[in-house]
Amino acid sequence: MVEEIKKVIKGEILEKSPQRIIIKVKNDSFSSTLNALKGLSFKRLTLFTAVDFVKDNQFELVALVYSNENKILAIVKTRIPKENPEIETITNIYPNAFKYEVELGEMFGIKVIGNPDSMKPFLLEGWEDLPPLRKDFDSIKYATEHYEARNVEVKYD
Numbered sequence: 001m002v003e004e005i006k007k008v009i010k011g012e013i014l015e016k017s018p019q020r021i022i023i024k025v026k027n028d029s030f031s032s033t034l035n036a037l038k039g040l041s042f043k044r045l046t047l048f049t050a051v052d053f054v055k056d057n058q059f060e061l062v063a064l065v066y067s068n069e070n071k072i073l074a075i076v077k078t079r080i081p082k083e084n085p086e087i088e089t090i091t092n093i094y095p096n097a098f099k100y101e102v103e104l105g106e107m108f109g110i111k112v113i114g115n116p117d118s119m120k121p122f123l124l125e126g127w128e129d130l131p132p133l134r135k136d137f138d139s140i141k142y143a144t145e146h147y148e149a150r151n152v153e154v155k156y157d
Contacts, residue, residue, distance in 0.1 A: 049103070
């Protein structure tokens with residue numbers, strides 16, 4: 001299976017085992033890689049998310065796709081800059097990516113081109129601060145500025 005994958009992707013295989021393969025691609029090859037994998041029986045998108053690499057000033061987008069036929073999980077990764085972060089939609093390949101893409105917009109501030117809802121609030125109506133899953137978002141500062149202090153005694157048994 002790994003040899004078949006190598007033939008159809010433009011990327012680097014970082015790790016491979018009998019049940020898992022990790023692939024790193026450039027962001028302009030991300031959707032074409034997923035499309036190629038879908039053609040190789042990776043029919044199920046199980047997760048599409050981002051990781052904030054603060055020190056590198058980048059987001060890593062991570063898509064997990066699974067082949068029921070071959071019992072293999074493919075993890076496809078790419079990096080995009082944090083300044084004006086954008087990626088093309090993958091809903092044309094995996095329709096269930098729609099809500100994952102909305103989450104990328106709302107929680108990380110990543111604009112998904114081709115998904116008109118990616119920057120609309122789903123959970124955070126009225127939110128005007130940094131997206132909350134970015135590591136440069138200060139949750140303590142936000143809480144002290146927006147909520148009253150509570151005197152709560154915590155007891156540990």
